[in-house]
Amino acid sequence: MMKSFENMQSFGKDGMEAYVASATAMTKGLQTIAGEMAEFSRKSFETGTAAVEKTISAKSIDKALEVQQGAAKEASEAYMAEMTKLGELYTNVAKEAYKPFEASVAQFTKAAGK
Numbered sequence: 718m719m720k721s722f723e724n725m726q727s728f729g730k731d732g733m734e735a736y737v738a739s740a741t742a743m744t745k746g747l748q749t750i751a752g753e754m755a756e757f758s759r760k761s762f763e764t765g766t767a768a769v770e771k772t773i774s775a776k777s778i779d780k781a782l783e784v785q786q787g788a789a790k791e792a793s794e795a796y797m798a799e800m801t802k803l804g805e806l807y808t809n810v811a812k813e814a815y816k817p818f819e820a821s822v823a824q825f826t827k828a829a830g831k
Contacts, residue, residue: 728821728824731820731821731824732821734817735817735818735820735821736817738816738817739814739815739816739817739818740814742810742813742814742816742817743810743813743814745813746806746809746810746813746814747810749806749810750803750806750807750810753799753802753803753806754803757795757799760795761792761795761796764788764791764792764795765788765792768784768785768787768788768792771784771788772784772785772788
């Protein structure tokens, strides 16, 4: 009985350590994502402002439409690239957050099977 209690206590301790490591990985990952999103927002604002300035300074409506269409295409491509990058970041965050639990789950599964 005492050995079983010690094993459960050890699993509890390991679980808490895994939780702390997971929370740390999640926090770091979300900070990275927030920084990436802030940088993308800044770049998008600058690009949008430049496009508006070019559109306003265009000599003809045709030129203004051309500038606007080019800016819209660039913005769309940049958005899709950023969403792909964010998807990869979220996937990596989830993987890193789960890693600390892998060993605990394997150890518990092995012990529970005995």
